[in-house]
Amino acid sequence: MKKTLKIIIFIVIGIILSVSVGTYIFYKNIHVPASHEKDTSAVNKNKSQNNKIENIKRKNILFVGSDENNLSDTILIINYDPLNKKINILSIPRDTYYPRPGFNAPEEKKINAAFSEEKIDGLKNAVENLLNIKIDNYVILNYEGFKKIIDTIGGVEVDVPFNMKYDDNSANPPLHIDLKKGRQVLDGEKAIQFIRYRHGYVDGDLGRIKAQHQFLEALLKKILQPSILPKVPSLAITISQYLKTDLSASEITQYAYQFIKDKPSTIDAIALPGEGGYEGNTSYFFVDSIKTQEIVKELFTDEVSSLNTSTTSLFENTNIKVEILNGAGIEGLATKYAEILKNEGFNVVKIGNVIGMTFNSSHVYARTDEEKAKKVAKALFITNVEKDISPDVKVDVTVILGKDKK
Template sequence: MKKFFKISIFVILGIAISIGTGIFMYYRNLNVVKPANSSSDNTTTTKSVKQNDNSSGKKNILFVGDADGLSDTIFVASFDKDKKEIEMLSIPRDTYYPRPGYNNPSEKKINAAYSEQKIDGLKSAVEDLLGIKIDNYVILTYDGFKEIIDTIGGVEVNVPFNMKYDDNVAKPPLHINLKKGIQVLNGEEALQFVRYRHGYTEGDIGRINAQQEFLKAFIKKVTTPSILPKIPSLAITLSKNLQTDLTAKDITAYALDFVKNKPQNINASILPGEGGYMDNFSYYFADQQKSAEVASEMFGNGQKINSKSTVLQSTYSPINNTINVEVFNGTTVQGLATKYADKLINLGFNVIKIANADIRNYSESFVYTNNNMDKAIKVANALSIKNVLNDESLDKNADVVVIIGEDKK
């Protein structure tokens, strides 16, 4: 799963925010000679140590790429200074996320939460979607990315092949013209490199790999001593191109962690799911179970919120259409099998049979499968059934068999 992630150019800005501001403060303080008898300085030093200690825990930061008021890029990142790892989870902007009162097809995409309810709306949606707590946010722009790369003197990367592409409709318009080979890319060229998506034999995976290599090269560049003389200019550039609720103390603490515990690994993932259509409108449908597992693994050490989590709830997904389900009424209550079959159908599952069970006195509901446990768990989660069993004697036409018991009356 770690191989699949659309690394945004905006994470680079976020890292630059921390490294740029904090390294400057850190090295400046190293060169300040403090009077030995200064009680106020000693007090300040003591407070500083406590603040750094208090900020040692992982925090989940929401990064948003703002393109003229639209959230072009959305992802959550967290830095573990003890493991020296960065965790990043991208949320496709077309992720299906229906909200009460927003009924137009375009309003059912998660990026609409930002355009209509701004950062508070998007933050709430992401917390709900992933079942995690978002501690802070950073909002960044394309122009800021270009300025930062220019400020640090460019980034050296290996362009794997000639990249040529033009799109006058894109916002901003996209014109890419890069030659193959190792070279130092300026801001405009770097933007072209990380936005390029055509020509990779592996499709989007190839672009992801290229973005990962760019990010590694960027981190290498900004963590070398040669960057220090450029810190004042970098700080000015950052101040013009970002919005965040991180305080100066927060940024400094993160930066010191980066300096002292340089990240060795970047674990990047994309929200599990796949693209599909509902009502003739294109969406990215999250795989509910896998999404919950990935979010918990990457950010689960953070405080969870009490949430109705869309991931944990059941929503329509075209993935479900590949699962053939038979639903049986294991009680004497009329219409119970039809009731739950309809629920599965509304969620996209392919219900191939609705009938009464041979035995009509089931006290609990059960989900059975013939060696398709992943599919059975999806169905069980959709109906909130806890009993999931494997039965190799089942009808081969069905991936999953559901028996509705008295607990579902």
């Protein structure tokens, strides 16, 4: 199931290392001791700093590449585990189906809309709800900064798989892509065209993600060349102008130093599992909830609260009566998801079908208690939770599975 790839983490590595090394060079140039005598206070400070570096914690970092219209064109979750010298990355397609209460337009049901309409906090909440993990920090890099980074390092050589031609004069600013097939060095402007092109891939948005992976592999090779070292201060200045993050300068430096020191032995990266489809006339990427649970367990085990199968948690879930109904007309769907709930300790009292109606999206209904419904929704990675309280109902929660769970 898991594929080990060197992918979008490379741009993050480039960003963080550039900032950190630039900071380090600045520090060394400015804070040179005036005397050659041994400075014991400086030694003690270094020891203290090293202790902090050794004790840095594992974090989930949300990385966002945004366009001129503040759309999250690239979404990644990066988990750096310094204790085990491991990096985990999960790519989330921008068209991932994520309906939000109060946002009913077709385009508003895509996860990148959470960023454009509710900024980074909205996207952070969406990712936390979608994957049931805690996001500790974020990093945002816009396209203008990306272009300047590529130009500063002298471009990146990639193999363009086919002619890429696309014009959108209605975009703000207008988008024009014109790349010829073949191996070539892309400057900043052409690099943006390459990673933004999305209309000629057989597998849609996943094809675009693969192309981004190819580009960022080439970017890593370029960044790691010795000839880049003199350009690090310029990169640091560029990045500081175009990058937004809630990581402090000391945190960035600590993590970058730890990364350089450890040289992580494992970099595991994967795209969110699922497939493209339509709801009405709008195309979405529908998440495979079961495979997503497996990936979350594997890559983010220590961070996931709902996957805690302690005796107390299982006992609490046994008091929640659930009926699960197949509203997609897909054979065996309700039984498959009922097994997930049973494994989490929930009391599944009914499995059935919705008659006479087909649902595109899945819903969870609170029949007695909203908190119980939220627990069930979180276990099944369903975002639609609604109240349908009834004094005569025999279950606490009703789940209707839609086509997004196929």
